[in-house]
Amino acid sequence: xxxxxxxxxxxxxxxxxxxxxxxxxxxxxxxxxxxxxxxxxxxxxxxxxxxxxxxxxxxxxxxxxxxxxxxxxxxxxxxxxxxxxxxxxxxxxxxxxxxxxxxxxxxxxxxxxxxxxxxxxxxxxxxxxxxxxxxxxxxxxxxxxxxxxxxxxxxxxxxxxxxxxxxxxxxxxxxxxxxxxxxxxxxxxxxxxxxxxxxxxxxxxxxxxxxxxxxxxxxxxxxxxxxxxxxxxxxxxxxxxxxxxxxxxxxxxxxxxxxxxxxxxxxxxxxxxxxx
Numbered sequence: 001x002x003x004x005x006x007x008x009x010x011x012x013x014x015x016x017x018x019x020x021x022x023x024x025x026x027x028x029x030x031x032x033x034x035x036x037x038x039x040x041x042x043x044x045x046x047x048x049x050x051x052x053x054x055x056x057x058x059x060x061x062x063x064x065x066x067x068x069x070x071x072x073x074x075x076x077x078x079x080x081x082x083x084x085x086x087x088x089x090x091x092x093x094x095x096x097x098x099x100x101x102x103x104x105x106x107x108x109x110x111x112x113x114x115x116x117x118x119x120x121x122x123x124x125x126x127x128x129x130x131x132x133x134x135x136x137x138x139x140x141x142x143x144x145x146x147x148x149x150x151x152x153x154x155x156x157x158x159x160x161x162x163x164x165x166x167x168x169x170x171x172x173x174x175x176x177x178x179x180x181x182x183x184x185x186x187x188x189x190x191x192x193x194x195x196x197x198x199x200x201x202x203x204x205x206x207x208x209x210x211x212x213x214x215x216x217x218x219x220x221x222x223x224x225x226x227x228x229x230x231x232x233x234x235x236x237x238x239x240x241x242x243x244x245x246x247x248x249x250x251x252x253x254x255x256x257x258x259x260x261x262x263x264x265x266x267x268x269x270x271x272x273x274x275x276x
Contacts, residue, residue, distance in 0.1 A: 014247050015255055019086055023094045026078040029071045030098040031105060034151060037068030038140055059216035065224060073228040076190075079162055080182040081239050085252075087259035088163040095159040099152055106148055109141040150200030158193030165189065167260065175256065178240065179233050186229040194222040 010016050043063040044051050051062050082090045117134040125133050166185035173180060195218040202209040209217075244252045 015085075015251065018243060018247065019082075019090065022078055022082050022086075023097070026075060026082065026094045027098055027101055029074045029078065030155070031101055033068035033071035033075065034102050034148075035105070035141070036071070037066040037151075038143060039067040040064050041067055054216075054220060056216040056219055057212040059213050061216070061220075063220070063224075065221070069224060069228070072225070073232050076182075076186050076225075076229055077232055077235050077239065079159065080166065080178075080185070080236055081243070083163060083166045083185075083259070084178065084240070085243065085255045085259055088167060090259070091159060091163045095156060099156055102148075102152060102155075106143070113138045113142050144201075144205070146205030147201045150197045150202075150205070153200060154193045154197035157196060158189040161192055162186065162189035170260065178236060182236055183229055183233065187226060190225045190229070191222060194218050194225060 011020070041064065043049075043065060053060055053062065079091055082094060117137075122132055122134050125131075125136070130136050162185045165188045166181050169181035169184050195214070198209070198214055198218050198221075203211070203214050247255070
């Protein structure tokens with residue numbers, strides 16, 4: 001019998017612990033992004049800048065985004081790190097888990113909304129400017145089915161595309177230029193994600209946006225995501241250094257080599273040892 005407190009089993013392995021940590025960060029950020037995304041904020045006002053009046057496709061507006069954009073770039077980084085060390089299977093696993101967790105969370109949010117509120121609780125926030133706590137609770141957590149369906153569908157499609165593009169680039173560059181496969185995969189996947197979510201939620205949905213508005217908002221959102229993807233490249237390199245220090249050079253490189261599809265683990269354009 002193993003001594004009490006001794007590390008045994010798969011969880012004792014550092015690669016397994018790394019995957020659990022990365023998956024936990026991925027799932028937490030994806031789930032939080034869905035819930036805080038109900039708030040729309042003005043980027044110019046937040047940064048203390050004068051309004052930026054963009055004009056696209058005959059539409060105009062300011063730089064207003066959902067609060068979820070604070071978290072989605074972190075999801076992009078986590079996707080790239082998992083892709084790099086655990087391959088497409090790892091990304092697909094955490095992506096499907098995220099869809100299941102988000103669906104589960106929204107199901108219980110709706111059930112919580114349906115519960116009859118205590119009479120005293122409804123007015124408990126009146127002094128703070130919230131006259132009806134039940135209405136406020138429902139407004140925050142009760143996102144429409146079109147919005148939820150669009151978001152989950154776009155997220156899953158984007159993740160699956162990201163996996164394919166990431167490894168398509170890696171097969172052609174070897175281990176070099178992690179910034180290229182990370183940015184390239186995000187550029188393609190988020191081009192699809194940015195427009196699919198809006199099309200399902202606001203073109204097919206009850207609001208029925210005109211195509212010009214759909215294209216304009218989608219383009220602005222995509223531009224913001226790409227700006228953040230480029231800005232967070234240093235975080236990707238920092239993550240790589242931390243992982244290498246945690247796992248050791250040999251284990252780190254073994255994981256990266258094993259992350260390639262089996263039929264593609266040889267014949268890359270460069271040795272799978274160095275990155276720029």
